Amino acid sequence: MTQLKSIQETEEEITDEFSFFDNWQDKYEYLIELGKKLNDYPESERNDDNKVKGCQSSVWLTTTGSNGTIDFKADSDSTIVKGLIALLVRVLSGRTPDEILNAKLDFIDKIGLKQHLAQTRANGLAAMIKQMKMYALAYKAKQQN
Amino acid sequence: MQDTLIKKIFDVDEVRRDFPILNREIDGKPLVYLDNAATSQKPVSVINAISDYYSRYNANIHRGVYSISMEASAAYENARISVKEFINAASEREIIFTRGTTEAINLVAYSYGLQNVNEGSEVIVSELEHHANIVPWQVLCQNRKAHLKVIPVNEKGELVIEEYKKLLSDKTAIVAVSHISNSLGTINPVKEIVRLAKAKNPKIAVLIDGAQAIHHTHVDVRDIGADFYAFSGHKMYGPMGIGVLYGRESLLEAMPPYQTGGDMISRVSFEGTTYNELPMKFEAGTPNVEGAVGLNAAIDYINSIGFGAIEEQEKMLLDHATEEILKIDGIRIIGTSQNKASVLSFVVNGLNALDIGIMLDTHGVAVRTGQHCTEPLMDKLCLPGTVRASFAFYNTKEEVDVFIKALKKVIDILK
Numbered sequence: 001m002t003q004l005k006s007i008q009e010t011e012e013e014i015t016d017e018f019s020f021f022d023n024w025q026d027k028y029e030y031l032i033e034l035g036k037k038l039n040d041y042p043e044s045e046r047n048d049d050n051k052v053k054g055c056q057s058s059v060w061l062t063t064t065g066s067n068g069t070i071d072f073k074a075d076s077d078s079t080i081v082k083g084l085i086a087l088l089v090r091v092l093s094g095r096t097p098d099e100i101l102n103a104k105l106d107f108i109d110k111i112g113l114k115q116h117l118a119q120t121r122a123n124g125l126a127a128m129i130k131q132m133k134m135y136a137l138a139y140k141a142k143q144q145n
Numbered sequence: 146m147q148d149t150l151i152k153k154i155f156d157v158d159e160v161r162r163d164f165p166i167l168n169r170e171i172d173g174k175p176l177v178y179l180d181n182a183a184t185s186q187k188p189v190s191v192i193n194a195i196s197d198y199y200s201r202y203n204a205n206i207h208r209g210v211y212s213i214s215m216e217a218s219a220a221y222e223n224a225r226i227s228v229k230e231f232i233n234a235a236s237e238r239e240i241i242f243t244r245g246t247t248e249a250i251n252l253v254a255y256s257y258g259l260q261n262v263n264e265g266s267e268v269i270v271s272e273l274e275h276h277a278n279i280v281p282w283q284v285l286c287q288n289r290k291a292h293l294k295v296i297p298v299n300e301k302g303e304l305v306i307e308e309y310k311k312l313l314s315d316k317t318a319i320v321a322v323s324h325i326s327n328s329l330g331t332i333n334p335v336k337e338i339v340r341l342a343k344a345k346n347p348k349i350a351v352l353i354d355g356a357q358a359i360h361h362t363h364v365d366v367r368d369i370g371a372d373f374y375a376f377s378g379h380k381m382y383g384p385m386g387i388g389v390l391y392g393r394e395s396l397l398e399a400m401p402p403y404q405t406g407g408d409m410i411s412r413v414s415f416e417g418t419t420y421n422e423l424p425m426k427f428e429a430g431t432p433n434v435e436g437a438v439g440l441n442a443a444i445d446y447i448n449s450i451g452f453g454a455i456e457e458q459e460k461m462l463l464d465h466a467t468e469e470i471l472k473i474d475g476i477r478i479i480g481t482s483q484n485k486a487s488v489l490s491f492v493v494n495g496l497n498a499l500d501i502g503i504m505l506d507t508h509g510v511a512v513r514t515g516q517h518c519t520e521p522l523m524d525k526l527c528l529p530g531t532v533r534a535s536f537a538f539y540n541t542k543e544e545v546d547v548f549i550k551a552l553k554k555v556i557d558i559l560k
Contacts, residue, residue: 025507056515
Protein backbone atom coordinates (compact mmCIF):
# COMPACT_ATOMS: atom_id res chain seq x y z
CA MET A 1 0.00 0.00 0.00
CA THR A 2 1.35 3.38 -0.97
CA GLN A 3 1.91 5.86 1.79
CA LEU A 4 -0.91 8.43 2.08
CA LYS A 5 0.41 11.89 1.26
CA SER A 6 0.14 14.49 3.98
CA ILE A 7 -2.60 17.10 3.94
CA GLN A 8 0.03 19.69 3.06
CA GLU A 9 1.33 17.62 0.13
CA THR A 10 -2.15 16.91 -1.18
CA GLU A 11 -3.08 20.59 -1.02
CA GLU A 12 0.08 21.49 -2.93
CA GLU A 13 -0.71 18.84 -5.52
CA ILE A 14 -4.16 20.35 -6.09
CA THR A 15 -2.75 23.88 -6.27
CA ASP A 16 -0.31 22.64 -8.95
CA GLU A 17 -3.08 21.01 -10.97
CA PHE A 18 -5.12 24.21 -10.99
CA SER A 19 -2.11 26.35 -11.91
CA PHE A 20 -2.34 24.90 -15.44
CA PHE A 21 -5.55 26.83 -16.04
CA ASP A 22 -5.36 30.53 -16.69
CA ASN A 23 -9.06 31.28 -16.84
CA TRP A 24 -12.17 30.60 -14.83
CA GLN A 25 -13.88 28.65 -17.52
CA ASP A 26 -11.14 26.01 -17.57
CA LYS A 27 -10.94 25.86 -13.78
CA TYR A 28 -14.65 25.24 -13.52
CA GLU A 29 -14.62 22.72 -16.34
CA TYR A 30 -11.96 20.80 -14.41
CA LEU A 31 -14.15 20.94 -11.27
CA ILE A 32 -17.09 19.66 -13.31
CA GLU A 33 -14.93 16.80 -14.57
CA LEU A 34 -13.94 15.92 -11.00
CA GLY A 35 -17.57 16.19 -9.94
CA LYS A 36 -18.75 13.81 -12.63
CA LYS A 37 -16.07 11.29 -11.63
CA LEU A 38 -16.96 11.31 -7.93
CA ASN A 39 -18.06 7.81 -6.92
CA ASP A 40 -21.71 6.97 -6.77
CA TYR A 41 -23.16 7.89 -3.44
CA PRO A 42 -25.69 5.35 -2.16
CA GLU A 43 -29.26 6.50 -2.80
CA SER A 44 -30.28 5.33 0.69
CA GLU A 45 -27.82 7.80 2.23
CA ARG A 46 -29.36 10.75 0.38
CA ASN A 47 -31.60 11.54 3.32
CA ASP A 48 -32.29 14.56 5.49
CA ASP A 49 -30.04 13.28 8.30
CA ASN A 50 -27.00 13.46 6.03
CA LYS A 51 -27.95 16.72 4.36
CA VAL A 52 -25.80 19.85 4.63
CA LYS A 53 -27.95 22.65 3.36
CA GLY A 54 -26.56 25.36 1.12
CA CYS A 55 -28.82 28.07 -0.21
CA GLN A 56 -28.84 26.79 -3.79
CA SER A 57 -27.48 23.28 -3.63
CA SER A 58 -27.83 20.28 -1.37
CA VAL A 59 -24.90 18.27 -0.09
CA TRP A 60 -25.09 14.85 1.54
CA LEU A 61 -22.19 13.83 3.71
CA THR A 62 -21.48 10.53 5.52
CA THR A 63 -18.47 9.35 7.43
CA THR A 64 -16.94 6.10 8.53
CA GLY A 65 -14.28 5.89 11.17
CA SER A 66 -11.75 3.10 11.57
CA ASN A 67 -8.34 2.74 13.25
CA GLY A 68 -8.46 6.32 14.45
CA THR A 69 -9.03 7.87 11.02
CA ILE A 70 -12.12 9.17 9.26
CA ASP A 71 -13.32 8.54 5.71
CA PHE A 72 -15.73 10.93 4.02
CA LYS A 73 -18.24 10.17 1.33
CA ALA A 74 -20.37 12.92 -0.13
CA ASP A 75 -22.69 13.94 -2.93
CA SER A 76 -24.46 17.01 -4.26
CA ASP A 77 -27.13 17.94 -6.77
CA SER A 78 -24.66 20.46 -8.21
CA THR A 79 -21.83 19.09 -10.32
CA ILE A 80 -19.55 22.01 -9.45
CA VAL A 81 -20.16 21.48 -5.73
CA LYS A 82 -19.46 17.77 -6.30
CA GLY A 83 -16.11 18.80 -7.78
CA LEU A 84 -15.35 20.79 -4.65
CA ILE A 85 -16.40 17.79 -2.56
CA ALA A 86 -14.02 15.60 -4.52
CA LEU A 87 -11.17 17.96 -3.59
CA LEU A 88 -12.13 18.12 0.07
CA VAL A 89 -12.54 14.35 0.30
CA ARG A 90 -9.12 13.90 -1.34
CA VAL A 91 -7.53 16.21 1.23
CA LEU A 92 -9.40 15.12 4.36
CA SER A 93 -10.30 11.44 3.96
CA GLY A 94 -8.22 8.91 5.83
CA ARG A 95 -6.95 11.50 8.31
CA THR A 96 -7.03 11.56 12.07
CA PRO A 97 -9.51 13.91 13.78
CA ASP A 98 -6.67 16.23 14.82
CA GLU A 99 -5.34 16.45 11.28
CA ILE A 100 -8.82 17.32 10.02
CA LEU A 101 -9.41 19.88 12.76
CA ASN A 102 -6.07 21.57 12.12
CA ALA A 103 -6.33 21.58 8.32
CA LYS A 104 -6.21 25.17 7.09
CA LEU A 105 -7.49 24.25 3.64
CA ASP A 106 -5.82 27.29 2.12
CA PHE A 107 -5.65 25.54 -1.25
CA ILE A 108 -9.18 26.87 -1.79
CA ASP A 109 -7.76 30.36 -1.55
CA LYS A 110 -4.63 29.51 -3.58
CA ILE A 111 -6.51 28.13 -6.55
CA GLY A 112 -8.59 31.31 -6.49
CA LEU A 113 -11.85 29.64 -5.60
CA LYS A 114 -12.25 31.38 -2.28
CA GLN A 115 -12.81 34.73 -3.93
CA HIS A 116 -15.23 33.21 -6.38
CA LEU A 117 -17.14 30.78 -4.21
CA ALA A 118 -16.65 31.32 -0.53
CA GLN A 119 -18.03 34.85 -0.55
CA THR A 120 -21.48 33.65 -1.46
CA ARG A 121 -23.51 31.36 0.69
CA ALA A 122 -25.06 29.95 -2.46
CA ASN A 123 -22.82 26.94 -2.78
CA GLY A 124 -22.61 25.77 0.82
CA LEU A 125 -18.82 25.33 0.67
CA ALA A 126 -18.34 26.84 4.13
CA ALA A 127 -21.17 24.76 5.59
CA MET A 128 -19.63 21.61 4.13
CA ILE A 129 -16.18 22.27 5.64
CA LYS A 130 -17.77 23.10 8.98
CA GLN A 131 -19.71 19.84 8.91
CA MET A 132 -16.56 17.80 8.13
CA LYS A 133 -14.78 19.41 11.06
CA MET A 134 -17.78 18.79 13.30
CA TYR A 135 -17.59 15.09 12.48
CA ALA A 136 -13.90 15.07 13.33
CA LEU A 137 -14.64 16.76 16.65
CA ALA A 138 -17.40 14.29 17.47
CA TYR A 139 -15.19 11.33 16.51
CA LYS A 140 -12.38 12.66 18.68
CA ALA A 141 -14.71 13.05 21.65
CA LYS A 142 -15.95 9.49 21.16
CA GLN A 143 -12.40 8.14 21.05
CA GLN A 144 -11.51 9.88 24.28
CA ASN A 145 -14.50 8.44 26.12
CA MET B 146 -43.53 73.68 -29.78
CA GLN B 147 -42.91 71.36 -32.67
CA ASP B 148 -40.11 69.64 -30.75
CA THR B 149 -42.52 68.22 -28.22
CA LEU B 150 -44.54 66.62 -30.99
CA ILE B 151 -41.63 64.68 -32.39
CA LYS B 152 -41.41 61.24 -30.80
CA LYS B 153 -37.88 60.62 -29.66
CA ILE B 154 -36.35 57.69 -31.47
CA PHE B 155 -35.03 54.99 -29.17
CA ASP B 156 -31.44 54.08 -29.95
CA VAL B 157 -30.12 51.34 -27.69
CA ASP B 158 -26.47 52.05 -28.50
CA GLU B 159 -26.93 55.67 -27.52
CA VAL B 160 -28.74 54.67 -24.33
CA ARG B 161 -25.99 52.22 -23.37
CA ARG B 162 -23.46 55.05 -23.37
CA ASP B 163 -25.37 56.44 -20.37
CA PHE B 164 -24.47 53.38 -18.27
CA PRO B 165 -20.70 53.23 -17.56
CA ILE B 166 -20.85 49.74 -16.00
CA LEU B 167 -22.03 48.20 -19.27
CA ASN B 168 -18.46 48.63 -20.59
CA ARG B 169 -17.09 46.20 -18.04
CA GLU B 170 -15.41 42.96 -18.96
CA ILE B 171 -15.53 39.73 -16.99
CA ASP B 172 -12.56 37.42 -17.51
CA GLY B 173 -11.88 39.19 -20.82
CA LYS B 174 -15.47 38.98 -22.05
CA PRO B 175 -17.97 41.84 -22.22
CA LEU B 176 -20.37 41.90 -19.29
CA VAL B 177 -23.88 40.82 -20.32
CA TYR B 178 -25.96 41.96 -17.38
CA LEU B 179 -29.23 40.03 -17.20
CA ASP B 180 -30.03 40.32 -13.50
CA ASN B 181 -32.07 43.48 -13.76
CA ALA B 182 -34.88 42.11 -11.60
CA ALA B 183 -32.40 41.96 -8.70
CA THR B 184 -31.08 45.45 -9.25
CA SER B 185 -30.76 47.78 -12.21
CA GLN B 186 -27.64 49.60 -13.37
CA LYS B 187 -27.31 53.36 -12.94
CA PRO B 188 -27.09 56.00 -15.64
CA VAL B 189 -24.35 58.58 -15.36
CA SER B 190 -26.94 61.27 -14.56
CA VAL B 191 -27.83 59.44 -11.33
CA ILE B 192 -24.18 58.91 -10.41
CA ASN B 193 -23.44 62.57 -11.11
CA ALA B 194 -26.43 63.81 -9.11
CA ILE B 195 -25.18 61.94 -6.03
CA SER B 196 -21.62 63.13 -6.56
CA ASP B 197 -22.86 66.70 -7.07
CA TYR B 198 -24.86 66.54 -3.84
CA TYR B 199 -21.79 65.54 -1.82
CA SER B 200 -19.53 67.93 -3.72
CA ARG B 201 -21.70 71.03 -3.48
CA TYR B 202 -24.52 70.99 -0.93
CA ASN B 203 -24.23 68.13 1.56
CA ALA B 204 -25.85 69.25 4.83
CA ASN B 205 -28.45 67.96 7.24
CA ILE B 206 -31.92 68.97 6.20
CA HIS B 207 -35.16 70.52 7.51
CA ARG B 208 -33.49 72.44 10.37
CA GLY B 209 -30.50 74.30 8.96
CA VAL B 210 -30.91 78.04 8.38
CA TYR B 211 -27.88 78.32 6.15
CA SER B 212 -27.74 78.11 2.36
CA ILE B 213 -26.47 74.59 1.72
CA SER B 214 -28.86 73.07 4.25
CA MET B 215 -31.75 74.84 2.58
CA GLU B 216 -30.52 73.64 -0.81
CA ALA B 217 -30.33 70.07 0.50
CA SER B 218 -33.83 70.34 2.04
CA ALA B 219 -35.19 71.66 -1.23
CA ALA B 220 -33.54 68.83 -3.19
CA TYR B 221 -34.99 66.23 -0.82
CA GLU B 222 -38.49 67.70 -1.00
CA ASN B 223 -38.25 68.17 -4.78
CA ALA B 224 -37.56 64.44 -5.03
CA ARG B 225 -40.79 63.83 -3.15
CA ILE B 226 -42.70 66.01 -5.59
CA SER B 227 -41.13 64.12 -8.51
CA VAL B 228 -42.19 60.79 -7.01
CA LYS B 229 -45.70 62.12 -6.45
CA GLU B 230 -45.97 63.14 -10.10
CA PHE B 231 -44.30 59.94 -11.32
CA ILE B 232 -46.95 57.71 -9.71
CA ASN B 233 -49.78 60.27 -9.85
CA ALA B 234 -50.38 60.47 -6.09
CA ALA B 235 -52.80 63.14 -4.89
CA SER B 236 -50.34 64.91 -2.63
CA GLU B 237 -46.68 64.77 -1.60
CA ARG B 238 -47.91 64.07 1.91
CA GLU B 239 -48.71 60.59 0.58
CA ILE B 240 -45.06 59.91 -0.31
CA ILE B 241 -42.97 58.42 2.50
CA PHE B 242 -39.29 57.78 1.86
CA THR B 243 -38.09 54.44 3.21
CA ARG B 244 -34.97 52.29 2.82
CA GLY B 245 -36.72 50.24 0.16
CA THR B 246 -39.76 48.09 -0.55
CA THR B 247 -39.05 45.82 2.41
CA GLU B 248 -39.09 48.69 4.88
CA ALA B 249 -42.20 50.15 3.25
CA ILE B 250 -44.08 46.86 3.71
CA ASN B 251 -42.83 46.51 7.28
CA LEU B 252 -44.00 50.06 8.00
CA VAL B 253 -47.53 49.17 6.92
CA ALA B 254 -47.48 45.81 8.71
CA TYR B 255 -46.36 47.34 12.00
CA SER B 256 -48.16 50.66 11.92
CA TYR B 257 -51.42 50.01 10.06
CA GLY B 258 -51.34 46.28 10.79
CA LEU B 259 -50.99 46.39 14.57
CA GLN B 260 -53.74 49.02 14.69
CA ASN B 261 -56.23 47.29 12.41
CA VAL B 262 -55.59 43.55 12.50
CA ASN B 263 -57.18 41.80 15.46
CA GLU B 264 -57.65 38.27 16.75
CA GLY B 265 -59.40 36.27 14.06
CA SER B 266 -58.73 38.83 11.31
CA GLU B 267 -57.40 37.61 7.98
CA VAL B 268 -54.55 38.90 5.82
CA ILE B 269 -54.44 37.74 2.20
CA VAL B 270 -51.17 37.33 0.29
CA SER B 271 -50.37 35.17 -2.75
CA GLU B 272 -48.17 32.21 -3.56
CA LEU B 273 -46.17 34.42 -5.92
CA GLU B 274 -44.91 36.77 -3.26
CA HIS B 275 -41.32 37.64 -2.47
CA HIS B 276 -40.41 36.81 1.14
CA ALA B 277 -40.56 40.57 1.85
CA ASN B 278 -44.31 40.47 1.21
CA ILE B 279 -44.87 37.29 3.22
CA VAL B 280 -42.83 37.39 6.40
CA PRO B 281 -43.98 40.82 7.75
CA TRP B 282 -47.61 39.65 7.43
CA GLN B 283 -46.82 36.27 8.93
CA VAL B 284 -45.23 37.94 11.96
CA LEU B 285 -48.17 40.37 12.23
CA CYS B 286 -50.65 37.48 12.14
CA GLN B 287 -48.71 35.58 14.82
CA ASN B 288 -48.66 38.73 16.93
CA ARG B 289 -52.37 39.34 16.58
CA LYS B 290 -53.60 35.73 16.47
CA ALA B 291 -54.83 36.51 12.97
CA HIS B 292 -54.75 34.21 9.94
CA LEU B 293 -52.70 34.39 6.77
CA LYS B 294 -54.62 33.34 3.64
CA VAL B 295 -52.87 32.57 0.38
CA ILE B 296 -54.11 33.09 -3.20
CA PRO B 297 -52.90 30.08 -5.23
CA VAL B 298 -51.20 30.22 -8.64
CA ASN B 299 -52.05 28.07 -11.66
CA GLU B 300 -49.57 26.10 -13.78
CA LYS B 301 -48.77 29.20 -15.86
CA GLY B 302 -47.79 31.11 -12.74
CA GLU B 303 -50.89 33.31 -12.70
CA LEU B 304 -52.99 34.12 -9.65
CA VAL B 305 -56.28 32.22 -9.57
CA ILE B 306 -58.70 35.12 -9.18
CA GLU B 307 -61.68 32.82 -8.57
CA GLU B 308 -59.89 31.49 -5.49
CA TYR B 309 -59.05 35.02 -4.37
CA LYS B 310 -62.75 35.91 -4.52
CA LYS B 311 -63.48 32.98 -2.21
CA LEU B 312 -60.80 34.07 0.26
CA LEU B 313 -62.23 37.58 0.65
CA SER B 314 -64.45 37.56 3.72
CA ASP B 315 -65.88 39.70 6.49
CA LYS B 316 -62.70 38.93 8.41
CA THR B 317 -60.31 40.19 5.72
CA ALA B 318 -58.35 43.18 7.02
CA ILE B 319 -55.49 43.47 4.50
CA VAL B 320 -54.71 42.21 1.00
CA ALA B 321 -51.02 42.36 0.03
CA VAL B 322 -49.94 41.23 -3.44
CA SER B 323 -47.20 42.02 -5.89
CA HIS B 324 -47.80 43.98 -9.07
CA ILE B 325 -45.27 41.83 -10.97
CA SER B 326 -43.75 38.55 -9.78
CA ASN B 327 -39.97 38.74 -9.32
CA SER B 328 -39.47 35.01 -9.96
CA LEU B 329 -41.71 34.51 -12.99
CA GLY B 330 -42.49 37.96 -14.36
CA THR B 331 -46.27 37.49 -14.20
CA ILE B 332 -48.12 40.82 -14.27
CA ASN B 333 -50.96 40.54 -11.79
CA PRO B 334 -54.33 42.23 -12.41
CA VAL B 335 -53.85 44.62 -9.50
CA LYS B 336 -56.67 46.97 -10.42
CA GLU B 337 -59.09 44.04 -10.40
CA ILE B 338 -57.61 42.74 -7.14
CA VAL B 339 -58.21 46.13 -5.50
CA ARG B 340 -61.71 46.42 -6.99
CA LEU B 341 -62.77 43.01 -5.68
CA ALA B 342 -61.47 43.77 -2.18
CA LYS B 343 -63.21 47.13 -2.03
CA ALA B 344 -66.44 45.63 -3.36
CA LYS B 345 -66.35 43.11 -0.54
CA ASN B 346 -65.64 45.75 2.07
CA PRO B 347 -64.30 49.27 1.44
CA LYS B 348 -62.41 49.05 4.74
CA ILE B 349 -60.10 46.27 3.50
CA ALA B 350 -56.67 47.86 3.00
CA VAL B 351 -54.84 46.79 -0.15
CA LEU B 352 -51.06 47.00 -0.45
CA ILE B 353 -49.32 46.46 -3.78
CA ASP B 354 -45.65 45.44 -3.78
CA GLY B 355 -44.49 47.36 -6.83
CA ALA B 356 -40.76 46.56 -6.61
CA GLN B 357 -40.80 44.74 -9.95
CA ALA B 358 -43.28 47.02 -11.71
CA ILE B 359 -42.16 50.58 -11.13
CA HIS B 360 -39.44 50.47 -13.83
CA HIS B 361 -41.35 48.40 -16.40
CA THR B 362 -44.61 50.23 -16.77
CA HIS B 363 -46.30 53.50 -15.92
CA VAL B 364 -47.74 53.14 -12.43
CA ASP B 365 -50.75 55.33 -11.60
CA VAL B 366 -51.63 54.71 -7.97
CA ARG B 367 -54.96 56.48 -8.23
CA ASP B 368 -55.96 54.42 -11.25
CA ILE B 369 -54.95 51.19 -9.48
CA GLY B 370 -56.84 52.38 -6.43
CA ALA B 371 -54.65 50.64 -3.83
CA ASP B 372 -54.26 52.10 -0.35
CA PHE B 373 -50.53 51.45 -0.28
CA TYR B 374 -47.97 50.99 -3.05
CA ALA B 375 -44.34 50.15 -2.21
CA PHE B 376 -41.23 50.26 -4.38
CA SER B 377 -37.42 50.58 -4.33
CA GLY B 378 -35.16 53.14 -5.98
CA HIS B 379 -32.47 50.67 -6.98
CA LYS B 380 -34.76 48.65 -9.25
CA MET B 381 -35.59 51.81 -11.22
CA TYR B 382 -32.04 52.91 -12.12
CA GLY B 383 -31.72 54.88 -8.89
CA PRO B 384 -29.53 54.27 -5.85
CA MET B 385 -29.79 51.52 -3.24
CA GLY B 386 -31.10 52.37 0.23
CA ILE B 387 -33.99 54.56 -0.87
CA GLY B 388 -37.54 53.43 -1.46
CA VAL B 389 -41.05 54.75 -1.35
CA LEU B 390 -44.24 53.97 0.44
CA TYR B 391 -47.22 55.60 -1.17
CA GLY B 392 -50.16 55.66 1.23
CA ARG B 393 -53.63 57.13 0.98
CA GLU B 394 -53.50 60.31 3.07
CA SER B 395 -56.51 59.54 5.26
CA LEU B 396 -55.00 56.18 6.24
CA LEU B 397 -51.52 57.60 6.88
CA GLU B 398 -53.05 60.33 9.05
CA ALA B 399 -54.73 57.77 11.27
CA MET B 400 -51.69 55.48 11.55
CA PRO B 401 -49.24 55.63 14.48
CA PRO B 402 -45.53 56.29 13.75
CA TYR B 403 -43.44 53.26 12.85
CA GLN B 404 -40.16 54.53 14.24
CA THR B 405 -39.60 57.46 16.56
CA GLY B 406 -36.81 59.97 17.00
CA GLY B 407 -35.75 63.23 15.42
CA ASP B 408 -37.53 64.96 12.54
CA MET B 409 -40.77 63.04 13.09
CA ILE B 410 -41.79 65.06 16.16
CA SER B 411 -43.61 68.33 16.60
CA ARG B 412 -42.86 68.89 20.27
CA VAL B 413 -41.01 66.77 22.82
CA SER B 414 -41.13 66.99 26.59
CA PHE B 415 -40.71 64.33 29.26
CA GLU B 416 -44.44 64.47 29.84
CA GLY B 417 -45.21 63.55 26.28
CA THR B 418 -44.48 64.07 22.60
CA THR B 419 -46.60 65.23 19.71
CA TYR B 420 -45.79 64.03 16.25
CA ASN B 421 -44.95 65.94 13.13
CA GLU B 422 -47.29 66.12 10.16
CA LEU B 423 -47.20 63.84 7.13
CA PRO B 424 -44.93 62.76 5.62
CA MET B 425 -42.32 63.55 8.30
CA LYS B 426 -44.26 61.55 10.90
CA PHE B 427 -42.93 58.40 9.23
CA GLU B 428 -39.38 59.59 8.58
CA ALA B 429 -37.55 59.47 11.89
CA GLY B 430 -33.88 60.45 11.94
CA THR B 431 -31.64 61.96 9.28
CA PRO B 432 -33.03 60.74 5.98
CA ASN B 433 -31.19 59.38 2.94
CA VAL B 434 -30.78 62.69 1.10
CA GLU B 435 -28.30 61.33 -1.45
CA GLY B 436 -30.77 58.53 -2.15
CA ALA B 437 -33.65 60.94 -2.73
CA VAL B 438 -31.47 63.11 -4.98
CA GLY B 439 -30.40 60.03 -6.97
CA LEU B 440 -33.97 58.79 -7.18
CA ASN B 441 -35.09 62.13 -8.55
CA ALA B 442 -32.41 61.90 -11.26
CA ALA B 443 -33.55 58.35 -12.04
CA ILE B 444 -37.15 59.53 -12.51
CA ASP B 445 -35.92 62.24 -14.88
CA TYR B 446 -33.95 59.61 -16.76
CA ILE B 447 -36.92 57.25 -17.12
CA ASN B 448 -39.09 60.14 -18.29
CA SER B 449 -36.47 61.09 -20.88
CA ILE B 450 -36.56 57.54 -22.33
CA GLY B 451 -40.31 57.11 -21.89
CA PHE B 452 -42.25 54.02 -20.87
CA GLY B 453 -43.42 53.49 -24.45
CA ALA B 454 -39.84 52.88 -25.62
CA ILE B 455 -38.91 50.95 -22.47
CA GLU B 456 -41.84 48.54 -22.80
CA GLU B 457 -41.27 48.06 -26.52
CA GLN B 458 -37.56 47.25 -26.14
CA GLU B 459 -38.12 44.93 -23.16
CA LYS B 460 -40.90 43.06 -24.95
CA MET B 461 -38.66 42.59 -27.99
CA LEU B 462 -35.90 41.18 -25.75
CA LEU B 463 -38.26 38.83 -23.90
CA ASP B 464 -39.90 37.57 -27.11
CA HIS B 465 -36.54 36.99 -28.81
CA ALA B 466 -35.05 35.22 -25.77
CA THR B 467 -38.17 33.07 -25.32
CA GLU B 468 -38.15 32.03 -28.97
CA GLU B 469 -34.44 31.18 -28.97
CA ILE B 470 -34.35 29.38 -25.63
CA LEU B 471 -37.20 27.08 -26.61
CA LYS B 472 -35.03 25.77 -29.47
CA ILE B 473 -32.70 24.23 -26.88
CA ASP B 474 -33.47 20.64 -25.83
CA GLY B 475 -34.58 20.04 -22.27
CA ILE B 476 -35.53 23.65 -21.45
CA ARG B 477 -38.69 24.35 -19.54
CA ILE B 478 -39.82 27.96 -19.04
CA ILE B 479 -41.33 28.58 -15.61
CA GLY B 480 -43.99 31.25 -15.77
CA THR B 481 -45.83 31.26 -19.07
CA SER B 482 -48.51 33.88 -18.54
CA GLN B 483 -49.48 36.00 -21.54
CA ASN B 484 -49.06 39.01 -19.27
CA LYS B 485 -45.39 38.95 -18.47
CA ALA B 486 -42.67 41.49 -17.78
CA SER B 487 -39.18 40.89 -19.19
CA VAL B 488 -38.30 38.03 -16.85
CA LEU B 489 -37.32 34.62 -18.24
CA SER B 490 -37.20 31.95 -15.56
CA PHE B 491 -36.30 28.43 -16.68
CA VAL B 492 -34.94 25.04 -15.73
CA VAL B 493 -32.83 22.61 -17.75
CA ASN B 494 -33.65 18.92 -17.42
CA GLY B 495 -31.23 17.14 -15.11
CA LEU B 496 -29.07 20.19 -14.48
CA ASN B 497 -28.63 22.30 -11.39
CA ALA B 498 -29.43 26.02 -11.67
CA LEU B 499 -26.40 27.02 -9.59
CA ASP B 500 -24.03 25.20 -11.98
CA ILE B 501 -25.61 26.97 -14.97
CA GLY B 502 -25.30 30.36 -13.26
CA ILE B 503 -21.64 29.85 -12.31
CA MET B 504 -20.75 28.68 -15.82
CA LEU B 505 -22.66 31.49 -17.56
CA ASP B 506 -20.58 33.93 -15.50
CA THR B 507 -17.43 32.49 -17.10
CA HIS B 508 -18.92 33.75 -20.40
CA GLY B 509 -19.55 37.18 -18.87
CA VAL B 510 -23.30 36.56 -18.55
CA ALA B 511 -24.82 37.59 -15.21
CA VAL B 512 -28.08 35.82 -14.30
CA ARG B 513 -29.75 34.94 -11.02
CA THR B 514 -30.15 31.34 -9.87
CA GLY B 515 -32.02 29.69 -7.03
CA GLN B 516 -35.31 30.39 -5.34
CA HIS B 517 -35.31 34.18 -5.85
CA CYS B 518 -36.55 34.74 -2.28
CA THR B 519 -39.80 32.99 -3.20
CA GLU B 520 -39.40 29.66 -1.41
CA PRO B 521 -43.16 28.96 -1.04
CA LEU B 522 -43.61 29.46 -4.80
CA MET B 523 -40.73 27.08 -5.62
CA ASP B 524 -42.21 24.51 -3.20
CA LYS B 525 -45.56 24.81 -4.94
CA LEU B 526 -43.93 24.32 -8.36
CA CYS B 527 -41.82 21.44 -6.91
CA LEU B 528 -38.60 23.13 -8.06
CA PRO B 529 -35.35 23.47 -6.13
CA GLY B 530 -34.83 26.72 -8.05
CA THR B 531 -34.63 28.23 -11.51
CA VAL B 532 -32.23 30.22 -13.65
CA ARG B 533 -33.61 33.70 -14.20
CA ALA B 534 -32.57 36.11 -16.93
CA SER B 535 -34.23 39.51 -16.58
CA PHE B 536 -33.92 42.20 -19.22
CA ALA B 537 -33.79 45.98 -19.10
CA PHE B 538 -34.22 48.44 -21.96
CA TYR B 539 -30.43 48.88 -22.20
CA ASN B 540 -29.97 45.20 -23.08
CA THR B 541 -29.62 44.34 -26.76
CA LYS B 542 -30.77 41.58 -29.03
CA GLU B 543 -27.07 40.72 -29.54
CA GLU B 544 -26.67 40.26 -25.78
CA VAL B 545 -29.60 37.85 -25.79
CA ASP B 546 -27.77 35.92 -28.54
CA VAL B 547 -24.56 35.84 -26.47
CA PHE B 548 -26.59 34.50 -23.54
CA ILE B 549 -28.25 31.79 -25.64
CA LYS B 550 -24.96 30.74 -27.24
CA ALA B 551 -23.26 30.59 -23.83
CA LEU B 552 -26.17 28.65 -22.38
CA LYS B 553 -25.85 26.00 -25.10
CA LYS B 554 -22.12 25.62 -24.39
CA VAL B 555 -22.74 25.42 -20.64
CA ILE B 556 -25.39 22.72 -21.09
CA ASP B 557 -22.99 20.69 -23.26
CA ILE B 558 -20.26 20.85 -20.62
CA LEU B 559 -22.57 19.99 -17.73
CA LYS B 560 -24.40 17.13 -19.45
